[in-house]
Amino acid sequence: MMRLMCLAALFVVNVLLAVTSSAALANITRNGWYNCSISTFELKPPSEDYNATANSLFKEEKKRVSRVFTQCAVFDMPFCHNDTSCTPAPGKTMPLFVKVIPASVEGSKKALIMLEGGPAVSSVTLEPLMNKLHRELSGEFHIFTVDHRGTGRSGLLDCPAAQALSFGSCYSNDIALQEVPNCLRDIHHQFGTNAAAAYSVTNAAKDLAVLIETELADYDVYLYGFSYGTMLLERVMHFSPPQVKGYILDSIVADHREPQGTGNNHVFSNWDDDIKDVSQHFLDLCQKDTAVCGKLLGENATATLFNLYDTLDSNASACSTIFYDTLEIKPSIILRVFFFKLLRDLDRRKFIPTFATRLQRCNAQDKAVITAILTKNDPANHRMALDSNIIRDTIVFAELWQVPTPSMEDIMQQYLASPMAKSDPDDVGRYCLFTGSNSSACE
Numbered sequence: 001m002m003r004l005m006c007l008a009a010l011f012v013v014n015v016l017l018a019v020t021s022s023a024a025l026a027n028i029t030r031n032g033w034y035n036c037s038i039s040t041f042e043l044k045p046p047s048e049d050y051n052a053t054a055n056s057l058f059k060e061e062k063k064r065v066s067r068v069f070t071q072c073a074v075f076d077m078p079f080c081h082n083d084t085s086c087t088p089a090p091g092k093t094m095p096l097f098v099k100v101i102p103a104s105v106e107g108s109k110k111a112l113i114m115l116e117g118g119p120a121v122s123s124v125t126l127e128p129l130m131n132k133l134h135r136e137l138s139g140e141f142h143i144f145t146v147d148h149r150g151t152g153r154s155g156l157l158d159c160p161a162a163q164a165l166s167f168g169s170c171y172s173n174d175i176a177l178q179e180v181p182n183c184l185r186d187i188h189h190q191f192g193t194n195a196a197a198a199y200s201v202t203n204a205a206k207d208l209a210v211l212i213e214t215e216l217a218d219y220d221v222y223l224y225g226f227s228y229g230t231m232l233l234e235r236v237m238h239f240s241p242p243q244v245k246g247y248i249l250d251s252i253v254a255d256h257r258e259p260q261g262t263g264n265n266h267v268f269s270n271w272d273d274d275i276k277d278v279s280q281h282f283l284d285l286c287q288k289d290t291a292v293c294g295k296l297l298g299e300n301a302t303a304t305l306f307n308l309y310d311t312l313d314s315n316a317s318a319c320s321t322i323f324y325d326t327l328e329i330k331p332s333i334i335l336r337v338f339f340f341k342l343l344r345d346l347d348r349r350k351f352i353p354t355f356a357t358r359l360q361r362c363n364a365q366d367k368a369v370i371t372a373i374l375t376k377n378d379p380a381n382h383r384m385a386l387d388s389n390i391i392r393d394t395i396v397f398a399e400l401w402q403v404p405t406p407s408m409e410d411i412m413q414q415y416l417a418s419p420m421a422k423s424d425p426d427d428v429g430r431y432c433l434f435t436g437s438n439s440s441a442c443e
Contacts, residue, residue, distance in 0.1 A: 028075050028076055028077060028210060028211075028214060029075070029076045030073050030074070030075050030076075030215070031073060031074045031075075031076075032071065032072055032073025032074060032098075033071040033072065033073045033100075034071060034072055034073065035069070035070070035071055036070055036071060036072035036099065037070060038065060038068045038070040038099075038101065038127055038130070038131055039065060039127055040124045040127065040383070040386070041124070041382045041383060043065065065131065068101060068131055068134075069101065069102065070099060070100065070101050071099070071100050071102065072097070072098070072099050072100075073097075073098050074095045074096065074097050074098070074153065074154075075095070075096040075098065075211060075215070076093040076094075076095060076096075077093060077094045077095070077096045077149070077206075077207045077210060078093065078094065079092035079093055079094050079198055080197070080198050080203065081202075081203050081206035081207075081210070084197065084200065084202050084203050084206065085197050085200070085202075086197035086198050086200065086203060087197075094149050094154070094155050094198070094203075094207070095153065095154050095155045096146065096147070096149065096154050096207050096211065097123075097146070097147040097152055097153030097154045098144060098145070098146050098147075098211065099123065099127075099130075099144065099145045099146075100142055100143065100144045100145075101130055101131065101134045101142070101143045102142050103139055103140055103141055103142045104134075104139030105138070105139050105140045108139075108140055108141065108142065109218060109219045109220060110140055110141045110142065110219065110220050110222075111141060111142045111143075111144060111216050111219045111220070111221045111222070112133065112137070112141045112142070112143050112144065112221075112222045112223075112224055113144040113145075113146060113208070113212075113221065113222070113223050113224065114126050114129065114130060114133075114143070114144065114145050114146075114224045114225075114226070114229075115146065115148075115208075115223065115224065115225040115226065115229030115230075115232050115233055116145070116148070116226055116227075116228075116229050117225075117226045117227025117228040117229045117230075117251070117253075118148070118151070118227070118228050118387070118391070118392055119148065119201075119228045119232075119391055119392050119395040119396065120151060120387045120388050120389050120391050120392035121148075121151065121387050122147050122148075122151045122152030122153075122383065122386035122387055123145035123146060123147050123148075123152060124152065124383040124386055125383060126145045126226075127145070130143045130144075130145055131143075141222075142219075146207075146208065146211070147386075148204050148232070148391070149198075149199060149203065149204050149207055150199045150204075150388050150390070150391040150394075151386060151387060151388050151391055152386040152387075153386070156386065156388055157187070157195075157199060157388045157390045157391050157394075158388065158390070159182070159183035159184075159186035159187055159390065160186070161186045161189070162179065162182040162183045162185070162186040164176070164179035164180070164182065164183040164186075165183075165388070165389065165390070167385070172384075173384055173385065173387065173389065174389055175389050175390070175393070175430070176426075177426045177429045177430060177433075180429075180430055180433045180434070181433060183390065184433065184434070187390065196394055196398070199391055199394055199395070200394075200395070200398070201231065201232060201235050201395055201399060202235060204232055204235075205232055205235035205236045205238070205239065206239065208223075208232070208236050209236055209239040209241050212241045212243050212244065213241050213242075213243065216243055217243065218243075219243055220243065220245045221241070221243045221244045221245065222244070222245060222246045222247070222248065223236060223244060223246075223247050223248065224248040224250065225247075225248070225249055225250065226250045226251055227250075227251045227253055228253050228395075229250075230249040230250065230251065230252045230253050231253040231254070231255050231399075231400075233247055233249065234247075234249075234254070234255035235255055252266075253266055253400070254266055266400075267400050267401055267402050268396045268400045268401060268427070269401050269402040269405065269406055269411070269427070270402065270406075270414065271414075271422060271423050272411075272414040272415050272417070272418050272421045272422065272423045273414055273418075275340060275418050275420055275421055275422060276414075276417060276418035276419070276420075276421075278343070279339070279340065279343060279418060279419050279420035280302055280418075280419065282343060282349070282352075283297070283301035283302045283305070283419060284301070284302075286301045286352075286353060287299055287300060287301040292353070293353045296353040296354065296356070296357045297353050297356060297357070301353075302419050304356070304360075305339075305356060305419045306419065308335075308356060308359055308360060309331065309332035309335065309336075310332075312331035312332065312335070312359065313330055313331055313332050317359070317362055318362045318367065319331075319359055319362040319366070319367060319370060322367065322370055322371050322374065326371060326374075326375060327374060327375070332416070334374070335359075336415065336418065336419070336420050336421040336422075337420075337421065337422055338374070339352055339355075339356075339419070339420045340420035340421060340422050342355070343420055355370070355373075358370055393430055393431075393434055394434065397430070397431045397434045397435055398435075401431055403439075404437070404439040404440070404441065405428055405431050405432070405437060405439050405441050405442070406428065406441065407428060407440075407441040408425040408426075408428045408429070408441070410441075411423050411424075411425045411427065411428060412425050428441055428442075
């Protein structure tokens with residue numbers, strides 16, 4: 001284990017930042033602009049059993065999207081920007097993929113750059129929104145999306161020799177704990193000890209600052225960040241590109257950190273504490289809806305869910321066999337994640353009380369429906385092939401994780417204290433391997 005720790009320590013990200021008043025401009029080359037499709041992947045119908053009317057609307061939408069004028073380019077950014085804790089790799093550059101719907105108003109010098117979250121997620125998920133915003137802003141803005149370095153078309157960080165991110169591996173393109181050591185060896189072989197610092201938040205922020213100060217030097221630029229994208233946007237603020245006239249933060253991840261133990265920092269290691277507050281608020285609202293949700297889950301919806309978990313876990317329900325025999329997992333573990341996935345979806349969260357009610361009642365029809373839903377194998381999402389969970393772990397464990405790390409038991413305790421949850425206790429093991437930490441939780 002210690003040998004793996006030493007190997008992984010080579011991959012640790014140094015996050016002590018040298019912040020300058022502005023981003024140092026670099027001589028960057030551009031490959032583009034080329035006409036390209038707004039949609040990276042083929043648009044799929046909403047479901048297999050949609051009706052003729054829905055089919056007609058879908059075909060019309062597909063035609064409309066195909067007519068959207070879009071352009072793409074790749075910029076060669078420095079592998080390591082100046083004033084970052086990263087040693088430049090001789091001859092290496094970092095591709096930065098950019099997509100734009102140009103303004104339809106002639107002569108417009110307004111640009112909106114959208115930044116996706118994760119960290120790990122490519123800009124593909126923003127393609128429908130960039131089209132919508134272009135229309136909502138009456139074509140007055142050039143609408144840009146950018147693949148964060150290490151994701152998508154911006155030099156996707158992968159360990160191809162170890163195959164840890166292949167869809168046929170243990171956890172599909174998520175990295176299983178046992179896959180981490182070989183994946184890190186693979187990356188070390190590709191980049192030496194330089195990889196982690198090159199993929200830091202600061203280098204990604206400098207990509208944006210350089211793009212703005214060169215390609216958009218005479219534009220009024222607005223940055224729109226989502227989730228982790230807000231942290232990236234906040235890091236750009238340190239460099240103060242004069243072209244940036246406004247920042248829009250949606251679902252904020254703070255770049256500022258209070259000293260350990262003195263503030264309520266947003267870190268991924270306490271994610272389930274945050275989910276607990278949100279899910280309990282949802283259930284509180286649910287119980288007030290006496291006509292539907294409250295009628296199904298009662299006067300204390302949170303207690304109803306916890307009681308349901310206890311009943312299923314103790315094998316006291318006819319539905320317990322669905323989990324123990326078919327899924328081979330403890331009911332309360334999978335249901336917390338399942339309900340959280342529903343909660344995150346504006347259109348699907350309404351199914352939480354009805355699904356819970358079916359679990360409580362558990363007649364023959366309920367069992368059939370529950371089994372069908374929980375065992376359904378969704379086809380692999382093509383966009384996930386452009387995400388890099390190595391980037392996620394690199395950034396999260398460097399800048400968005402509690403130090404010293406909580407133990408697996410601490411993470412599990414948070415998980416079980418919340419009616420809905422998402423954390424993976426294996427994240428602690430990944431943290432230890434990525435950082436080489438000597439914390440007691442890593443022993």
